[in-house]
Amino acid sequence: MRHTVSVLVANKSGVLARIASLFSRRGYNIDSLSVGTTEDQEVSRITIVVEGDEQVLEQVTKQLNKLIDVYKVSDITNDSSIDRNLALIKVQANLDNRSEIMQIVDVFRGKVVDVAANSLVIEMTGSEEKIEAIEELLRPFGIIELVKTGKIAMVRGEK
Template sequence: MRHVLSVMVENRAGVLARVAGMFSRRGYNIESLAVGTTENPKISRMTIVVEGDDHVIEQVTKQLHKLIEVIKVSDITDEEYVDRELVLIKVHAEPVQRSEVMQIVDIFRARIVDIGYKSLIIEATGDQGKIAAIEASLKPFGIREVVRCGKIAMVRGSKAKLD
């Protein structure tokens, strides 16, 4: 099962490497990882997507808690949360095809961020399903490159306290 972990850490150099190293040393694969500062510049939030059963997630959580810079670990998989991913897609688009591509971009409420002679770069944000759908819709035109960021997620409702 895929789990979404929200990990609050001290915003210091080397923390990302230590967290990623912990996963690597134990043979756990990170499917997605996004890191950014929070409203407190001394704290960063990592959103980590990892595949595993409850036992694996329990072990991952215990190992994360052993790292000095880790403040809080929450498995938000079963919570109500909002998540987003960002994708940039470079698609082949001759001038005669551009109106078709632009219609798809509009349908997905995405936007064109660069126009080349024979290509367009499209920016889209949304959940995993929306990102997969826009990629599938653009595939017939010829996708040249795709760059995706990891999932970011936030629990709905009241702000969680750091305790």
């Protein structure tokens, strides 16, 4: 099972390295990792997606809580939450297929953020499944380059 873990940490150098090494020392693979500051510039939120059973999650949570610069660890897998991924996709585009590509992007509520003579760069946000779906539809046109972020997530309401 995939678990989404939200970790609030001190916004200091080296904190991310210590967290990543914690996972690697125990042989746990990180499926997705995103880091950014919060509303408080002294605090960063790390969103980690890790594959494993409840024992893996419990072990990871205990080890994270032992680190000095970690303020809070939350498993938000089963919480009511909002999550997003971001992808930038550069696709081969010419005069013949440009409008067809743009129609696909419109259906998925994506944005064309760059237009060149022979390519388009598309910005897509949404669930992992949504990004994979548009990626599959654009593949026949020729994907030149693709970059994706990890999942970011936030619990709904006042929690």
